[in-house]
Amino acid sequence: MQLSEQQIQQYDEDGFVLLGQVFSETEMKAMAGAFLDDQEVPGPHRVMEDDGVKVRAVYASHLRHPVFRHVVRDSRLLDPAKQILDSDVYVYQFKINTKRPFGGESWSWHQDYIVWREVDDLPSPAALNVGIFLDEVTEFNGPLIFLPGSQKLGTIEKPKARDEKSDVHVDPEDYSLKSSDLAELSQARHMTSPKGTAGSVVLFHPEIVHGSATNISPFSRNLLIITYNSVGNLPRHRGEPRAEYLVGRDTTPLLAVEGAVA
Helix, strand or coil: CCCCHHHHHHHHHHCEEEEEECCCHHHHHHHHHHHHHHCCCCCCCEEECCCCCCEEEEECHHHCCHHHHHHCCEHHHHHHHHHHHCCCEEEEEEEEECCCCCCECCEEEECCHHHHHHHHCCCCCCEEEEEEECCCECCCCCCEEECCCHHHHCCCCCCCCCCCCCCCCCCHHHHCCCHHHHHHHHHHCCCECCCECCCEEEEECCCCCEEECCECCCCCCCEEEEEEEECCCCCCCCCCCCCCCCCCCCCCCCCCECCCCC
């Protein structure tokens, strides 16, 4: 699967491109079942909501479940990633952000790259986020919201919060933008929210400003995000590397696989 010239141009201009439904209903059932199993596996890779009961995010499912091991190598994702980055790639990070019905919490306005630069010493934003909608995403269930073109601003320098939100991962709130930052940015850039059926895929830049609101609907919104990194952009880890569930240790270039997810 190759992106068209128009899609490449949209990604370069807006910082994201929505590909529509890439995976079939049958494939999405396989992913949903795999996630139901994996979110029950205890460990620090499972991040909980503030109530300590509901799951907020699950990391590195591709290291534990064959369905997701296939997904990260699927040519429908891997080929566009290599095309955008003009490089072989590996999985830098894999996570599934969950939003349960009636209360799945928000994710603060932020950029991804500043986190990876500060905590992993990632040399550059030569990476790509690939989001797979595990549920239908509507305006009601807390969709991602982007500020198109904000990646062109580069890294917006933000000091890390003194009080960390989580001790098992770096929550975007630790590097979140202030309300005044958003007010200024939104004067020049409209907000937009990619929506679509389960199986839709959105590609987005690690420096685009984004966030999402609380899910107040009766429908879940689970979002799988694979971050592919260029093999020429390895983190330098000034200190002890973060746990493998947060930062991929296997930097061998991924080889694409064909066939349906099952």
